[in-house]
Amino acid sequence: MDKPYVIGIDVGGTNTVIGIVDKRGQILRSGSIKTAVHAEVNDYLDDLSKLINEIVAETTTKDQIKGIGVGAPNGNYFSGSIEFAPNLRWKGIIPFARLLEEKVGIPVALTNDANAAAIGEMTYGAARGMKDFIVITLGTGVGSGIVVNGQLVYGHDGFAGELGHVIMRRNNGRLCGCGRTGCLETYASATGVARTAREYLELRPDMPSQLRSIPAETITSKDVFDAAMTGDEMAKEIFRFTGKILGEAFADFVAFSSPEAIILFGGLAKAGDLIMKPVQETMESNLLAIFKNKVKLLFSELKESDAAVLGASALGWEVK
Structure with a gap:
């Protein structure tokens, strides 16, 4: 039946x-x-x-x-x-x-x-008909689901695909909740964006920004997004920095599984071009020649x- x-x-x-x-x-x-x-x-x-x-x-x-x-x-x-x-x-x-x-x-x-x-x-979204793609979830942390030849990659123990924990900064990297330092999710998650904002406010005391009117410890990625949408230069710079690190990571991920697309999902994906433009530029400039202009960057088609x-x-x- x-x-x-x-x-x-x-x-x-x-x-x-x-x-x-x-x-x-x-x-x-x-x-x-x-x-x-x-x-x-x-x-x-x-x-x-x-x-x-x-x-x-x-x-x-x-x-x-x-x-x-x-x-x-x-x-x-x-x-x-x-x-x-x-x-x-x-x-x-x-x-x-x-x-x-x-x-x-x-x-x-x-x-x-x-x-x-x-x-x-x-099954229902942006990857219908695709056999090779990666979904990156940008929320409190950075998660990933990797599909190769129509099959999810689980690894021998069920835990494959922890791309949020590839180490992006070997020296003086940020401490991650996993106990290591320099993981992608400490930079490219919603909490990572807030951390970057606090660093910028401290390291660039002469740069004006409406983020200075918010107590530093309460700043969220949405605050940074709202400021960027009004043209705030520091907020836009924070997104460029975040997108650059994501783009560097994506260029490495492509070398691993040659996906047709990388699909961004989660709260941070709502930043649209603010994050997508620097991701695209950095990824393309760091890709191996054989992969250039082949990998689509897409937003999820599932209602969040x-x-x-x-x-x-x-x-x-x-x-x-």
């Missing part, structure tokens, strides 16, 4: 969002629960399975659901476990897919959030509020 629906679940550090999705990528019904209020994973799964049962009952029946796809921090596709996720309250290794499947009686597949975004782009759920749901079509 052809089952027409899947469920997508995006497990975030603060909220968990779920949706029932049809084959065209339409979210028919959605709901959310707070992730962070549950100290015990079993209490969280009780609330989650209750919500799943409610939205299924409002839309269809369980025998019409092909599977559940879950995108989660440090989600391991091979084991179905969330492993040592720094921004979740449940520590260690959580056999998430098995536990949820036991509670709701629907097959569950799990991967990490950036891989879910890549699957979503391939739906993207994580759609990405996770795409995994639901593949469950056995």
Whole structure:
């Protein structure tokens, strides 16, 4: 029997969002629960399975659901476990897919959030019809999903594709949440942009900027974007610096997998040309000659509020 629906679940550090999705990528019904209020994973799964049962009952029946796809921090596709996720309250290794499947009686597949975004782009978004591409998620950190020959690259242990943790600055690099220094995400994430702003304000005391009217420790990437949109030179310079580092990284990523496209997803992608122009220029000037003018830089075509759920749901079509 052809089952027409899947469920997508995006497990975030603060909220968990779920949706029932049809084959065209339409979210028919959605709901959310707070992730962070549950100290015990079993209490969280009780609330989650209750919500799943409610939205299924409002839309269809369980025998019409092909599977559940879950995108989660440090989600391991091979084991179905969330492993040592720094921004979740449940520590260690959580056999998430098995536990949820036991509670709701629907097959569950799990991967990490950036891989879910890549699957979503391939199934419903900017990468439809592509077999080789990279999705870069620019949010609080920098995540990536790498697709080669139509297959997500998982590596031997399920954790391949941590491109946010390639080291961009070997000397005096910024300290990263992973414990190392100089990682791409310390420069090219939303938090990285805010760090750059604080550095510029300190190192360039003579340069005027409306960012000086904001307490330095509260500056966000949105503040920098808003200032840049009014023509603030320092803010525009911060985006040029960020785009330059991203472009350098992309030139290296291309050498690894020769993608047809690199797709930018997440809050920072909203900066549009402010970030895309320096990324494009720097990437092209650093590419090997054989790759020049071959790689498209695209923005995600998934609506941001739906993207994580759609990405996770795409995994639901593949469950056995």
